[in-house]
Amino acid sequence: PVRAQPGEPWKISSISSSLRAIIRLRRQYRVQKKSRLHLELPREKSSELVHARVLQRQLSLNRASLFETSQYFTFDTSVEQYAMKKCRRKKNRRKSRIVLYPDKTKRYLPTEEKSKAKRCLLLLIVIIFFQILNAIENLDDNLQKYDLDGLEKTMHREVFGQKVAVESIMELLKDYLATHIHNKPLVISLNGPTGVGKSHVGWLLAKHFLSVMDNDFVLQYFVMHHCPNGVAPLTCETDLSKKISDMVTRAEMEEKIPLFILDEVELMSPVLLDTLSRFFEPNQTNEFLNAIYILISNIGGGEITKFVIQNASAELLHQQRGGEELLSIIQPVLIDAHPLWKSADIIPFVLLEKSHVINCFLEEMRREGLYPDQKHIENLASQLSYYTTGGKQYSKMGCKQVVAKVNLLYLGCLG
Numbered sequence: 184p185v186r187a188q189p190g191e192p193w194k195i196s197s198i199s200s201s202l203r204a205i206i207r208l209r210r211q212y213r214v215q216k217k218s219r220l221h222l223e224l225p226r227e228k229s230s231e232l233v234h235a236r237v238l239q240r241q242l243s244l245n246r247a248s249l250f251e252t253s254q255y256f257t258f259d260t261s262v263e264q265y266a267m268k269k270c271r272r273k274k275n276r277r278k279s280r281i282v283l284y285p286d287k288t289k290r291y292l293p294t295e296e297k298s299k300a301k302r303c304l305l306l307l308i309v310i311i312f313f314q315i316l317n318a319i320e321n322l323d324d325n326l327q328k329y330d331l332d333g334l335e336k337t338m339h340r341e342v343f344g345q346k347v348a349v350e351s352i353m354e355l356l357k358d359y360l361a362t363h364i365h366n367k368p369l370v371i372s373l374n375g376p377t378g379v380g381k382s383h384v385g386w387l388l389a390k391h392f393l394s395v396m397d398n399d400f401v402l403q404y405f406v407m408h409h410c411p412n413g414v415a416p417l418t419c420e421t422d423l424s425k426k427i428s429d430m431v432t433r434a435e436m437e438e439k440i441p442l443f444i445l446d447e448v449e450l451m452s453p454v455l456l457d458t459l460s461r462f463f464e465p466n467q468t469n470e471f472l473n474a475i476y477i478l479i480s481n482i483g484g485g486e487i488t489k490f491v492i493q494n495a496s497a498e499l500l501h502q503q504r505g506g507e508e509l510l511s512i513i514q515p516v517l518i519d520a521h522p523l524w525k526s527a528d529i530i531p532f533v534l535l536e537k538s539h540v541i542n543c544f545l546e547e548m549r550r551e552g553l554y555p556d557q558k559h560i561e562n563l564a565s566q567l568s569y570y571t572t573g574g575k576q577y578s579k580m581g582c583k584q585v586v587a588k589v590n591l592l593y594l595g596c597l598g
């Protein structure tokens with residue numbers, strides 16, 4: 184290097200010559216360094232690589248041990264980052280897997296569209312559900328309106344020896360009165376021998392429906408009374424038709440179901456029966472479809488008496504099966520009498536046993552304010568005539584004579 188002599192001032196030329204010397208020296212040093220690196224590289228590089236790998240491994244071991252042994256909360260995110268990286272790497276590996284699709288299919292999942300049909304179906308289900316709920320409530324309302332539970336209790340309490348008949352009547356009434364919309368009127372025919380309680384049931388029904396319906400929607404028609412001998416059949420026909428038409432029209436306005444109880448039907452003229460049968464047909468206006476007819480007659484009574492005596496020893500009579508069998512016997516007899524019975528539900532009333540007659544006596548005497556002892560009543564019951572068969576006694580006249588006997592007793596007491 185060219186130095187300035189002491190005391191001599193610095194010259195620009197001397198500075199530039201020394202700079203150039205420095206640059207030259209640096210270049211030479213670099214060239215030498217490069218050539219040395221080229222010569223030593225293979226050996227040094229491998230050792231450096233080994234060193235780097237050892238370091239890397241140590242680092243990963245430290246991380247792994249840290250990850251496994253970390254038990255305490257730490258702000259050191261290196262562990263999580265490591266775990267996330269690992270996870271991402273796995274995902275990437277999974278993504279990179281090649282999926283082979285068949286040639287003709289779509290290579291993507293179809294986009295899920297919101298189905299209108301599904302929504303409609305759901306709405307429909309909800310509507311149906313509410314309609315069912317509403318219908319159930321309406322059924323209950325109707326049954327409560329006519330207090331059929333109360334009627335059932337009364338019938339079981341006050342009608343003796345006709346369990347199957349009472350159950351069948353109640354079932355028909357419950358079914359029919361559950362709704363106000365019908366496609367035909369309900370026609371129930373009570374048939375059986377004399378004094379077994381057919382008219383008695385008619386009275387109980389009339390009393391009950393008169394009490395549950397505010398207005399007068401019950402008609403009790405007794406042929407001997409409303410259409411006595413000597414009155415022209417046409418007059419009776421017009422009169423009955425008018426009575427029925429008036430009542431169904433009034434009842435329809437109040438959404439009520441009228442009850443027509445026709446007693447002594449066996450005494451009705453064929454003309455009157457024809458008239459009646461027209462009201463039972465299904466092809467009429469609504470008001471005529473919403474009505475209940477109870478036909479009471481002793482037609483088929485002979486067949487019922489025979490059946491009861493023949494099956495006295497069997498328990499069949501007080502079972503539903505017995506009622507069905509009896510029905511199959513008397514139905515053809517009734518249809519033969521008049522085709523109107525084709526539209527009727529027939530309820531056979533069976534003969535009453537002596538125990539039932541005793542109950543009739545008890546009930547009638549209580550009604551008259553008499554309270555005799557059991558022996559006295561049995562004595563009275565024994566004065567009636569019975570069919571004795573299969574170890575049982577069946578009253579020939581049912582409880583028919585009970586009222587007359589009690590009346591005599593009552594008069595005797597008064598006397």
Ligand SMILES: Nc1ncnc2c1ncn2[C@@H]1O[C@H](COP(=O)(O)OP(=O)(O)OP(=O)(O)O)[C@@H](O)[C@H]1O
Pocket residue numbers: 341342343344345375376377378379380381382383384480481535543581582583585586
């Ligand atoms: N099963 C019964 N349970 C309670 N009481 C009865 C029964 N059967 C008859 N009675 C009593 O006997 C009386 C006469 O019976 P009811 O008039 O009901 O007989 P019926 O079957 O209609 O006979 P008929 O066909 O002769 O008219 C009734 O008023 C009632 O008091």
